[in-house]
Amino acid sequence: MKLVRLGSETDFEGWRAAARVLRGLGVPPAEVAWTVGGEGDLFGELVTPQATAPAFAAPREFIDLARPVILHRAPERFGLLYHLLWRLAREPHLMRIASDRLVARVHDFAHQVGKASHKMKAFVRFRRVEDEAGREAYAAWFEPAHRVVEATAPFFAERFPNMKWSILTPDGCAHWDLRRLAFSPGLDASHRPPDDALEDYWRTYYASIFNPARLKVGAMQKEMPKRYWRNLPEARLIPELISAAEARTVDMVAKAPSEPSRRVVRLAQKVARDGAYGQDVPTSLEEIAASVDLCRRCGLWRDATQGVTGEGPAHASLMLVGEQPGDQEDLAGRPFIGPAGQVLDRALAEAGLPRDRAYVTNAVKHFRHELRGKRRIHQTPDAGEVRSCRGWLDAERRLVRPRVIVALGSTAALAVFGKPMPITAHRGQAIQLPDQAQGLITYHPAYLLRLPDEAAKAQAYAAFVEDLKLAWRLAA
Numbered sequence: 001m002k003l004v005r006l007g008s009e010t011d012f013e014g015w016r017a018a019a020r021v022l023r024g025l026g027v028p029p030a031e032v033a034w035t036v037g038g039e040g041d042l043f044g045e046l047v048t049p050q051a052t053a054p055a056f057a058a059p060r061e062f063i064d065l066a067r068p069v070i071l072h073r074a075p076e077r078f079g080l081l082y083h084l085l086w087r088l089a090r091e092p093h094l095m096r097i098a099s100d101r102l103v104a105r106v107h108d109f110a111h112q113v114g115k116a117s118h119k120m121k122a123f124v125r126f127r128r129v130e131d132e133a134g135r136e137a138y139a140a141w142f143e144p145a146h147r148v149v150e151a152t153a154p155f156f157a158e159r160f161p162n163m164k165w166s167i168l169t170p171d172g173c174a175h176w177d178l179r180r181l182a183f184s185p186g187l188d189a190s191h192r193p194p195d196d197a198l199e200d201y202w203r204t205y206y207a208s209i210f211n212p213a214r215l216k217v218g219a220m221q222k223e224m225p226k227r228y229w230r231n232l233p234e235a236r237l238i239p240e241l242i243s244a245a246e247a248r249t250v251d252m253v254a255k256a257p258s259e260p261s262r263r264v265v266r267l268a269q270k271v272a273r274d275g276a277y278g279q280d281v282p283t284s285l286e287e288i289a290a291s292v293d294l295c296r297r298c299g300l301w302r303d304a305t306q307g308v309t310g311e312g313p314a315h316a317s318l319m320l321v322g323e324q325p326g327d328q329e330d331l332a333g334r335p336f337i338g339p340a341g342q343v344l345d346r347a348l349a350e351a352g353l354p355r356d357r358a359y360v361t362n363a364v365k366h367f368r369h370e371l372r373g374k375r376r377i378h379q380t381p382d383a384g385e386v387r388s389c390r391g392w393l394d395a396e397r398r399l400v401r402p403r404v405i406v407a408l409g410s411t412a413a414l415a416v417f418g419k420p421m422p423i424t425a426h427r428g429q430a431i432q433l434p435d436q437a438q439g440l441i442t443y444h445p446a447y448l449l450r451l452p453d454e455a456a457k458a459q460a461y462a463a464f465v466e467d468l469k470l471a472w473r474l475a476a
């Protein structure tokens with residue numbers, strides 16, 4: 001048995017150097033035990049990670065995956081990664097086999113770590129404190145689901161470069177002194193900074209952006225899981241805000257699930273496995289929302305924060321279908337709230353069509369993108385991904401039963417009509433769909449944003465507003 005002691009729980013370089021030595025020596029995964037720190041006398045021959053160990057070519061995609069996976073809390077992560085690396089020597093294309101159990105498990109770990117980092121970006125709340133010299137500083141207490149503090153701290157340095165701050169966590173603490181980032185060991189919860197006036201600010205802000213008509217308890221709890229509530233000043237408002245909204249939306253709140261039911265989990269697993277629901281079709285929009293988040297029919301779930309389904313009245317007469325959630329929609333779990341959503345909102349207002357009378361959704365429910373530096377750049381979903389996701393749109397159509405469905409752009413048209421429908425050839429005409437609805441095709445709002453020529457942009461925008469007016473007339 002070979003024994004590897006890593007320097008810390010997040011010692012990626014140590015793991016990499018040890019894995020090099022072990023692979024060079026031909027040690028199979030079953031004969032390696034991985035531990036962190038300490039002196040104790042565990043059985044086995046100690047392997048010392050060496051930076052000079054013989055190099056081997058691990059594919060880039062493996063290394064990119066291994067870095068976040070090391071931050072996962074599961075103790076088996078080191079062994080799983082070594083096992084994957086071991087198999088890659090004989091199965092060079094293994095990383096592309098998404099159905100392989102080991103590959104899927106490691107991707108799952110990376111996905112969970114990504115989510116933990118997103119949650120940290122969303123839920124860290126700084127409180128005003130004083131530094132050693134009595135100057136203004138800020139501190140936040142946070143308990144991340146995985147060990148993402150060091151990896152996520154640069155985000156805060158970029159966002160709050162002019163604030164002296166510390167983020168304290170049980171795993172480790174990050175400090176920004178206006179010039180550079182530093183890290184220190186973790187603390188226990190007694191170091192949570194005291195309440196202060198900033199809390200009132202957050203609470204006022206949160207209460208002002210809270211819209212009872214849009215209340216989705218299930219989605220809200222998913223986006224702001226209870227584990228983070230105790231550190232969030234605004235979370236204290238949640239029960240009050242929910243009960244106030246209840247008076248107007250009793251029905252909706254009563255139906256909203258806080259956890260996916262077993263039926264939903266079964267349904268999503270069935271879709272992922274068989275590619276169809278069979279007899280087991282979703283019976284409510286809440287069920288679709290929970291199932292979409294668990295859907296594994298294509299690989300897009302891996303890099304997305306969550307599945308984003310539609311929102312709007314459960315029996316809206318008009319359905320608007322976009323392409324896929326964008327960066328902001330992926331983080332918030334709601335369709336069309338980013339720049340394209342703003343164009344859509346403006347055009348809807350000009351067409352006299354209140355957005356909250358339409359059911360707004362997308363052809364593809366997970367955000368397809370590629371990373372360029374820190375930016376997540378939109379990528380158009382391919383026909384296979386549209387096909388894989390079509391079951392969810394069809395389920396929304398079956399439940400909402402709109403009179404008119406507007407496809408915004410060509411990806412939406414492919415999903416709504418089941419075949420490519422060029423926009424210019426079909427714009428402005430109602431086309432009968434098999435489910436009794438009439439279909440319309442128009443531009444995607446993001447296309448309007450991208451048009452370089454101002455005159456062409458104004459013309460396309462005017463046509464877009466006309467198309468929405470026609471849709472609203474037909475739906476009325």
Ligand code: URA
Nearest residue numbers: 322323324326335336
């Ligand atoms: N673009 C879309 O097609 N849908 C969204 O939800 C956001 C941007």
